[in-house]
Amino acid sequence: MSSKRVLTDRGSAVPALAEAFREHGFEGASLTVLSKATGLGKGSLYNFFPGGKEEMMEAVLTDIDTWFETAIFSPLERATDPAAAVTSMIEEVTAYFRSGRRVCLVGCIGLNASGAAFADRIRRYFARWIAALADCLRAGGVTDPVAAQLAEEAVSGIQGAIVLARALGDEAAFLRIVQRQQSILIGGMIARG
Amino acid sequence: MSSKRVLTDRGSAVPALAEAFREHGFEGASLTVLSKATGLGKGSLYNFFPGGKEEMMEAVLTDIDTWFETAIFSPLERATDPAAAVTSMIEEVTAYFRSGRRVCLVGCIGLNASGAAFADRIRRYFARWIAALADCLRAGGVTDPVAAQLAEEAVSGIQGAIVLARALGDEAAFLRIVQRQQSILIGGMIARG
DNA sequence: GTCTATAGATCGATAGAC
DNA sequence: GTCTATCGATCTATAGAC
Numbered sequence: 455m456s457s458k459r460v461l462t463d464r465g466s467a468v469p470a471l472a473e474a475f476r477e478h479g480f481e482g483a484s485l486t487v488l489s490k491a492t493g494l495g496k497g498s499l500y501n502f503f504p505g506g507k508e509e510m511m512e513a514v515l516t517d518i519d520t521w522f523e524t525a526i527f528s529p530l531e532r533a534t535d536p537a538a539a540v541t542s543m544i545e546e547v548t549a550y551f552r553s554g555r556r557v558c559l560v561g562c563i564g565l566n567a568s569g570a571a572f573a574d575r576i577r578r579y580f581a582r583w584i585a586a587l588a589d590c591l592r593a594g595g596v597t598d599p600v601a602a603q604l605a606e607e608a609v610s611g612i613q614g615a616i617v618l619a620r621a622l623g624d625e626a627a628f629l630r631i632v633q634r635q636q637s638i639l640i641g642g643m644i645a646r647g
Numbered sequence: 648m649s650s651k652r653v654l655t656d657r658g659s660a661v662p663a664l665a666e667a668f669r670e671h672g673f674e675g676a677s678l679t680v681l682s683k684a685t686g687l688g689k690g691s692l693y694n695f696f697p698g699g700k701e702e703m704m705e706a707v708l709t710d711i712d713t714w715f716e717t718a719i720f721s722p723l724e725r726a727t728d729p730a731a732a733v734t735s736m737i738e739e740v741t742a743y744f745r746s747g748r749r750v751c752l753v754g755c756i757g758l759n760a761s762g763a764a765f766a767d768r769i770r771r772y773f774a775r776w777i778a779a780l781a782d783c784l785r786a787g788g789v790t791d792p793v794a795a796q797l798a799e800e801a802v803s804g805i806q807g808a809i810v811l812a813r814a815l816g817d818e819a820a821f822l823r824i825v826q827r828q829q830s831i832l833i834g835g836m837i838a839r840g
Numbered sequence: 841g842t843c844t845a846t847a848g849a850t851c852g853a854t855a856g857a858c
Numbered sequence: 859g860t861c862t863a864t865c866g867a868t869c870t871a872t873a874g875a876c
Contacts, residue, residue: 476759477759477760478674478759478760478761479672479674479675479758479759479760479761480675481671481672481674481675482672482673482674482759482760482761484850484851484852485851485852485853486850486851494860494861495860495861495862496852496853496854496861496862497854497855497856497859497860497861497862498859498860498861500852500853500854501859501860502859506852506853507852557758557759558810560814561810561811561814562758562759564810564813564814565672565750565755565758565809565810565813566669566670566671566672566675566750566755567670567671567672567675568671568672568675573816576814577814577815577816579814580811580814580815581815603823603827606811606820606823606824607804607824607827609807609811610804610807610808610810610811610820610824611800611803611804611807612807613806613807613810613811614802614803614804614805614806614807614808614810615803615807616758617751617754617757617758617803617806617807617810618754618773618799618802618803618806620757620758621753621754621757621769621770621772621773622770622773622774623766623770627799627803630796630799631799631800631803634796634800677868677869677870678869678870678871679868679869687842687843688842688843688844689843689844689870689871689872690841690842690843690844690872690873690874691841691842691843693870693871693872694841694842695841699870699871700870841876842875842876843874843875843876844873844874844875844876845872845873845874845875846871846872846873846874847870847871847872847873848869848870848871848872849868849869849870849871850867850868850869850870851866851867851868851869852865852866852867852868853864853865853866853867854863854864854865854866855862855863855864855865856861856862856863856864857860857861857862857863858859858860858861858862
């Protein structure tokens with residue numbers, strides 16, 4: 455047991471909040487929705503998040519940042535086997551985004567005005583992802599401008615795969631597109647490594 | 648003059664509605680927002696669209712379908728010069744999406760629960776785009792399964808470019824990514840044409 | 841056909857009992 | 859710390875004056 459408190463701390467509500475924001479968006483996720491999603495009354499939510507919905511979203515984004523940092527960004531940067539690290543990244547994002555059934559909350563809220571309050575975090579998330587992937591590609595022997603371009607296209611490609619798979623209701627489309635991205639990334643390294 | 652009525656018909660409000668839905672999303676676009684965007688009072692909006700917001704969105708989606716059919720899908724299918732048709736498609740979508748400053752409404756509303764009522768239209772929009780582009784690629788000599796895959800990846804790539812460019816606030820990123828998609832598409836045709 | 845006024849529901853947020 | 863009750867604001871939608 456790493457914590458003295460056994461349940462119902464602020465952090466344990468965050469995953470349910472994240473899922474509700476993903477499914478309904480920031481404006482669509484009313485406090486009634488968030489209350490049902492977490493199983494907590496409005497009073498409890500405001501006890502944990504005095505800043506209301508905006509603070510809830512901030513907590514969710516922080517949680518997402520932490521997860522990606524440990525599961526995606528850091529492994530890419532510390533990779534001893536860059537090709538394996540790329541493969542692992544694709545596997546992790548495929549599981550995380552549930553083959554496109556689960557949207558990328560960071561990407562989604564960046565698309566409309568409700569995300570203006572989080573613009574900096576959104577920008578840093580994508581910049582960080584691209585930088586970490588480019589780092590990995592450089593470790594795999596890809597020269598500098600090409601690494602940045604390949605990384606940008608791969609991260610963009612994953613986002614596009616989510617949009618398309620959701621729109622078509624076709625998880626296979628997500629898998630095809632990200633597998634193709636994986637091939638391009640690894641192919642780029644083999645060609646120069 | 649093709650019409651007897653000179654102004655304030657239902658259709659003339661649609662572009663402003665579309666822009667409001669793009670910027671705020673379906674839930675975020677309140678009737679107050681839509682009223683200000685169109686310059687029409689709520690009463691006038693309900694006079695044109697008795698079904699409320701949902702009918703407004705339907706009208707917007709129909710307008711988008713019409714535009715894409717004439718500017719994108721049909722030219723792709725009727726292309727005598729497939730490479731030129733692909734180049735034209737990229738130019739048109741770059742202008743239409745304002746280098747990623749303007750989001751794809753169809754893709755956006757497909758991402759959360761508010762788009763459930765329009766799921767069929769969303770699916771058909773993307774299926775139609777991919778099919779038309781694959782048609783063009785086949786006319787350019789690309790064999791069947793490859794054409795479908797390249798078309799899927801290109802449409803997905805454009806959507807990803809919008810998400811990334813919006814998130815980074817970087818129009819240049821959009822341009823780089825779609826130019827790359829154009830190269831892949833035309834390269835695929837040259838390799839087999 | 842346009843507007844203002846307003847109904848009825850739901851919103852985010854707070855207060856207070858326990 | 860949890861809940862219910864409720865506030866004022868805003869929402870969608872309607873009614874009615876002009």
